[in-house]
Amino acid sequence: MIWTTETHQFSVTLCRRTGKPCPALSALAQNLARAMQKAEPVTGQDFEIEGECALAACGEGCQSLYSASHSRIRIFCGVGETADFGWFDRLADALMEPGEQVFVNDSRPLPCAMAEARRIAQIPVGNGTATREERRAFN
Structure with a gap:
């Protein structure tokens, strides 16, 4: 499932257990995006957080x-806190940014679902007044 807000583009896979999009996962992705946006004025561009949580609203009780x-x-669902985050990140790269990525599945467990939110580049908005060069281009 893919959707866009004013600030982010969201991509969420179907849950491997239910075969449907997980509303709890989608809500977590949106809430994290809002939290990061609110933190932006007081953090640097290199600010990053990692963590774990239980999706209480998920009927499967996913970690x-x-x-x-x-x-x-x-976000990677249905995984334990000791899971290899780097491996999940490579899996997401292969799925979300296929380009030239090659991914070989091994014996490690796959997440039951995953989500990604990418920040949309903000386009500066002018003051509504055309510059002399812009007026000349349209005349």
């Missing part, structure tokens, strides 16, 4: 790992 920066948020 989730997340990593959030001002440019990207990733």
Whole structure:
């Protein structure tokens, strides 16, 4: 499932247990995006947090790992707190940014669902008055 807000583009996989999008995962992604946006004025661009949480609203009772920066948020559901976050990140790279990524599945467990939120570049808004060069271009 993919959707866009004014600030982020969200991508969420289907849950492997239910076969449907997980509302709890989508809500967590949106809440983390809002929290990071509110923290931006008092943190540097290199600010990043990682953590774990239980998705209480998930009917399956999933544990989730997340990593959030001002440019990207990733959440992996149905994983233990000792899971290899780097391996999940490589999996997400292969799925969300296929490009030239090659991913070989091994014996490590896969997350039951994952989400990614990417910050949308903000376009500066002018003051509504055209510059002399802009007026000349349209005449």
